[in-house]
Amino acid sequence: MPDLIKGNAVIGQSGGPTAVINQSLVGVIEGLRSAGAGTSGNPIKKILGMRHGVTGLVNDDLYDLTDYPHDRLQLLARTPSAGLGSTRDKPDAAFCEKIFEACLKHDIRYFFYIGGNDSSDTCRIVNELSNEKGYELRCFHIPKTVDNDLMINDHTPGFPSAARFVAKACMADFLDNISLPGIKINVIMGRHAGFLTAASALARRDDRYEYEGSSTDGPQLIYLPEVAFDTERFIEDVATMFDRHGRCHIAVSEGIADKDGNSIGGQLIKNGQTDAHGNLQLSGSGALGDALSDLLKAKLKPVGGKAVRVRADTFGYVQRCFPDQSPVDMKEARGVGRYAARLATSGDVDGSVAIIRTSPIGEGQPYACKYQRIELSDVAAKTKHMPAEFIEGHNNVSQKFLDYCRPLVGDLPLYERI
Numbered sequence: 001m002p003d004l005i006k007g008n009a010v011i012g013q014s015g016g017p018t019a020v021i022n023q024s025l026v027g028v029i030e031g032l033r034s035a036g037a038g039t040s041g042n043p044i045k046k047i048l049g050m051r052h053g054v055t056g057l058v059n060d061d062l063y064d065l066t067d068y069p070h071d072r073l074q075l076l077a078r079t080p081s082a083g084l085g086s087t088r089d090k091p092d093a094a095f096c097e098k099i100f101e102a103c104l105k106h107d108i109r110y111f112f113y114i115g116g117n118d119s120s121d122t123c124r125i126v127n128e129l130s131n132e133k134g135y136e137l138r139c140f141h142i143p144k145t146v147d148n149d150l151m152i153n154d155h156t157p158g159f160p161s162a163a164r165f166v167a168k169a170c171m172a173d174f175l176d177n178i179s180l181p182g183i184k185i186n187v188i189m190g191r192h193a194g195f196l197t198a199a200s201a202l203a204r205r206d207d208r209y210e211y212e213g214s215s216t217d218g219p220q221l222i223y224l225p226e227v228a229f230d231t232e233r234f235i236e237d238v239a240t241m242f243d244r245h246g247r248c249h250i251a252v253s254e255g256i257a258d259k260d261g262n263s264i265g266g267q268l269i270k271n272g273q274t275d276a277h278g279n280l281q282l283s284g285s286g287a288l289g290d291a292l293s294d295l296l297k298a299k300l301k302p303v304g305g306k307a308v309r310v311r312a313d314t315f316g317y318v319q320r321c322f323p324d325q326s327p328v329d330m331k332e333a334r335g336v337g338r339y340a341a342r343l344a345t346s347g348d349v350d351g352s353v354a355i356i357r358t359s360p361i362g363e364g365q366p367y368a369c370k371y372q373r374i375e376l377s378d379v380a381a382k383t384k385h386m387p388a389e390f391i392e393g394h395n396n397v398s399q400k401f402l403d404y405c406r407p408l409v410g411d412l413p414l415y416e417r418i
Contacts, residue, residue, distance in 0.1 A: 003347035004035070004043040005136055007109030010057065011065070012050035013082040014115035014122065016146065016317075018158030019325045020333035024114045024142050025049075025084065026077040027337020029065055032110075034338075035345035038066040044110065044345075053087035053113075054122065058098040062106065077334065080321035091122055096129045103130070103137060110138050110344050114337070116145035116156075120352055121380040127350045140340040141352040141376060144333075146320050149193035151382045152374050154357035157333035160326035160408035162189070162319045163199035166251075167412055169315065170203035174218035174249050175415065181247035182309030183238060183296060186219070187289040189319050190253040194224030194386045196319070198397045199405055200251035202412060218249025221395045225255035226386045228394075229264055234292070235299045237395055242300070242308070254288060254314075264288065286314040326410045332369065339371040352379045361400060367407035 011028050013021055029047055037044035051061040063084065076083050091099060103111070113123040123141040130137035143150050146162035166188055177184045188197040204217040220241050223229055241248040256264045265288040289312030300308045336353045343351060351373040359368040390401035 004345060005109045005138070006043040006045075007107045008046040008048055009037060009044055009110035009112065009344075010048045010050055010062070010103075010106070010108045011084070011112045012053040012057065012114065013084050013086050013144075014053040014113060014119035015086060015088065015144065016116075016320050017080070017082040017086055018144055018146055018333075019080040019161035019321050019323065020157050020329045021081070021114060021144050022079050022083045023077045023330055023333035024144060024157060024337035026073050027334040027339075028112050028114075028142070028341045029068065029073065029337075030334075031338040031341020032345065035341070037345075045107075048106065048108070049084045052085040053089065053115075053119075054091060054095075054099055054126075055087045055089050056085070057102045058095070060102070060105075078325075078330075080323050080325075090118060091125055096125055099126055100129050100133060100135070104135070109136060112140050112142060112337075112340055112344070114142040114144050116143075116147065117150055117379060117381055117383060119144075120150070120376060123352070124376040124380040127376060136349070138344045138348070139350045139376070140344055140348075141379065142336050142340045143353060143355065143379075146196060147190055147193050148195035149384045150354075151379050151384050152356075153354045153379075153384070154369065155195075155355060155408060157329060157336060157355075158320070159195060160329035160332075160410075161322070161324070162196055163202070163405060164324060164326045164329075164409040164412075165319050165322040166196055166199045166315070167202035167409060168324070170200040170219055170249075170251060171205070171412070171415075173313075174203060177218060177247055177249050178417075180309075181245075182311065183242060183248045183250070183300075184218075185250045185252060185289050185292055185310070185312040187252050187254055187286075187312065187314040189315065190225060191255040192225055192383050192385065194226050194253050194255070194391075195405075197222060197224055197251050197253035198386065198390065198401055199409065201397045201402060202405060202409060205414060219251040220245075220248060221250045222397055223250070223252045223256050223395055224386060224391065224397075225253050225257055226391060228259040229256040230259070230394075231295065233394065235296065238296055239300055252288070252292065256288075286312070289314050326408060328367070328408050328410065336371055343373055348373060350376060352376050354379070361404045363399075363403050365403070 127139035148159035
């Protein structure tokens with residue numbers, strides 16, 4: 001029998017929910033069950049779920065998943081959003097003590113936390129506290145974030161499905177834009193990393209290249225937080241595109257910032273709410289899109305003096321859990337959960353799971369990846385940004401980014417245009 005310690009396992013979900021976070025939950029359960037958890041004589045007696053993350057743990061709000069029916073587990077895996085409920089709580093020293101006391105109370109020896117960089121930091125803190133107390137607690141972080149900003153990971157579960165939504169939404173929105181030409185701005189999630197906004201470029205179709213040369217499909221302008229945003233240059237970009245085509249389709253990250261690193265949204269959103277991690281809730285407001293729209297209306301002066309038609313949408317939370325999951329995302333989200341359980345039941349005492357791409361990035365290249373254990377400190381409270389090779393100029397993405405992202409999101413539809 002593998003090196004198992006006697007006690008119970010607990011699983012929590014934290015941060016923003018995604019379309020595939022329940023795949024990871026089910027993956028952990030399946031991995032523990034394959035090691036015999038919950039069966040007679042096995043050291044792992046129960047598999048417990050925290051309601052709303054560590055908040056549920058300290059409040060004794062736990063759900064027994066040990067014998068959860070197999071058919072319902074498979075349906076849960078395909079269900080978007082966090083089945084156990086999520087939380088934005090960031091444990092301080094006092095809260096960590098409560099977590100530790102709850103682990104003692106419920107005889108928890110296996111701790112799994114599914115989430116992003118703040119969640120991995122929570123897992124790190126809990127792990128360090130248990131080590132200080134001399135209490136063996138096997139702590140494993142399982143990656144999840146639509147922002148795709150976890151260090152070392154090639155990409156993170158949740159991103160491919162959210163990127164798929166962004167690509168298809170921008171595709172449909174562009175077709176709307178050419179039907180009734182004007183200027184359209186879409187504000188997309190991404191506080192510090194522009195991966196999700198960059199995925200809007202997949203909306204550009206290549207089925208008209210033979211007729212027009214390079215595609216004029218939108219979004220024609222893409223603004224990422226990794227590139228300093230200049231309002232005057234933005235106005236010039238839009239004016240040039242509008243004069244050329246009589247329309248302009250734009251994707252903007254909610255996290256765009258000026259040359260000094262000051263958030264444009266932060267400057268415009270008045271009395272905005274912050275979460276427990278101190279993050280301004282950018283996706284809960286349409287202020288950025290409205291402000292950019294008003295700016296263009298005021299500054300653009302077309303021939304004839306007729307006001308330019310400008311509209312803006314903020315995609316907001318709908319990006320996270322839209323029920324059109326990427327096939328790769330579903331498989332890998334389940335895989336990282338199973339891998340974490342395998343690590344914990346094979347003798348490892350802590351760590352985070354990373355997705356590592358093993359195939360080269362390039363058009364037509366087959367896609368392959370592997371799962372790998374990394375240190376909690378490698379990912380906790382750190383942010384990965386879009387690499388320079390994925391960015392083209394100040395308002396576009398490179399072909400290498402498209403080659404990187406395309407196999408993750410899955411097949412996208414082709415449409416006819418007259």
